[in-house]
Amino acid sequence: MAVGDQPIILKRIKKAEHGGHHGGAWKVAYADFVTAMMAFFLLMWLINTTSPEQKRGIADYFAPAAVSQTTSGSGGILGGASLSNAGSKASGSKDIIQALAPDAPQNVTDSGQSQSQANRQPLASQEQKEDADFASAAQSLRQAMQDMPELAELSKQIIVDQTPEGLRIQLVDQEGRSMFKENSAVPNDRAKVLLNAVAKVINELPNRISISGHTSANAGGGEAASDWGLSSARADAARQILQSAGVDPDRIYQVAGKAGSDPLYPDDPMLPGNRRIAIVLLRERPVLPPDQGL
Numbered sequence: 001m002a003v004g005d006q007p008i009i010l011k012r013i014k015k016a017e018h019g020g021h022h023g024g025a026w027k028v029a030y031a032d033f034v035t036a037m038m039a040f041f042l043l044m045w046l047i048n049t050t051s052p053e054q055k056r057g058i059a060d061y062f063a064p065a066a067v068s069q070t071t072s073g074s075g076g077i078l079g080g081a082s083l084s085n086a087g088s089k090a091s092g093s094k095d096i097i098q099a100l101a102p103d104a105p106q107n108v109t110d111s112g113q114s115q116s117q118a119n120r121q122p123l124a125s126q127e128q129k130e131d132a133d134f135a136s137a138a139q140s141l142r143q144a145m146q147d148m149p150e151l152a153e154l155s156k157q158i159i160v161d162q163t164p165e166g167l168r169i170q171l172v173d174q175e176g177r178s179m180f181k182e183n184s185a186v187p188n189d190r191a192k193v194l195l196n197a198v199a200k201v202i203n204e205l206p207n208r209i210s211i212s213g214h215t216s217a218n219a220g221g222g223e224a225a226s227d228w229g230l231s232s233a234r235a236d237a238a239r240q241i242l243q244s245a246g247v248d249p250d251r252i253y254q255v256a257g258k259a260g261s262d263p264l265y266p267d268d269p270m271l272p273g274n275r276r277i278a279i280v281l282l283r284e285r286p287v288l289p290p291d292q293g294l
Contacts, residue, residue, distance in 0.1 A: 130283055133205055134167040137281070141169070141201045154194055166207060166283045169198050171238075172264065172276040179277070183226070185233035187241065191277075195238055198279060199245030207281040208253040209242075211235045214276045217260045217269035232257025238277045253282060 050058075138160045157177060159170040171194050173179055179191035187195070202209060213235035215227040235255050243249055263274040 127283075130166075130207075131162070134162055134281065137167060137201045137204055138162075140204065141197065154190060157190075158194060158198075163280070164283075165210070165280050167205075167281040169201070169279045169281075170264070170276050171195070171198070171279075172274075173272040175272050178272065178275065180234055180275075183230065185230060185237050187234075187237055191238075192241060195241040195277075196245050199242050199247050202242065202247050202251075202279070202281065205281055206251075207284055208251050209247070210254040210256075210280040210282055211239050211242075211252070212254075212256045212258050212262075212278045212280075213238070214258050214262060214264070214274060214278065215260050216263070216271060216274035227259035228257050230257070231259050234277060238279070242279075 047055075141158070141160060142155075154177075157172055157174055157179075159168075159172060161168055171179060171191065177190065178188070179194070180187055213231035213233070215231050218227075232255070235257055239252055239255050243252075260269055260274065263269045263271075264276060265271045265273055
């Protein structure tokens with residue numbers, strides 16, 4: 001080293017160690033957390049979308065049905081049980097099964113059903129068939145009124161609904177659109193068109209028919225003595241048109257006049273809509289067996 005040259009000093013700084021590098025371990029933990037949350041929300045979604053029957057089925061699937069619940073033998077769920085009293089244990093599962101098994105009913109048919117169940121099923125199936133037939137007939141009438149221009153403008157004068165008696169078709173008056181002349185039992189052209197359309201629907205079903213005529217209340221709010229005869233005559237006139245349109249006379253069960261005793265609009269008995277012809281396709285109840293009382 002020459003004289004006057006300053007020495008070169010090298011400093012080495014040793015950094016303190018703060019522990020090892022964590023790497024990607026936190027990513028694994030975060031991925032597990034996200035997976036668990038997805039599974040939780042999926043479970044909550046399944047619980048909300050399944051029906052009570054499906055939940056019951058799932059619970060039954062995971063229920064330990066194969067484990068015997070008898071406490072005979074040595075006691076406990078897995079305790080031994082003898083198949084008969086001859087064994088070394090106490091009364092076994094055989095006695096339990098015999099005690100819980102009910103006696104078979106006396107009137108069981110070959111199909112495994114009691115006689116009362118076998119009788120109720122035809123009644124229920126017939127009611128369902130009638131409801132389906134009535135719904136189809138009502139739809140046919142609505143479709144016919146849409147397809148025929150002469151009926152489209154009269155669609156508001158027909159009311160179709162199902163009652164405990166059967167399928168009811170009502171032909172109602174509207175303001176300025178009556179079906180009969182005032183105090184007359186002779187139907188006008190509008191009524192004839194509607195009745196002919198109804199006859200086509202009636203002919204699709206075999207049910208018996210009830211026809212009733214109705215009038216509105218008079219200005220005094222009551223019923224005139226002539227309303228009974230007038231409503232009866234209008235119902236009979238409707239019957240004649242239906243028969244001329246092909247309805248079998250043997251299917252006519254009842255023709256009645258009810259005057260204003262059964263208004264369609266009880267709050268306002270004087271409304272024109274209370275003047276109507278009601279045609280009901282009656283529900284056909286089968287004759288009950290002798291051993292089935294009411």
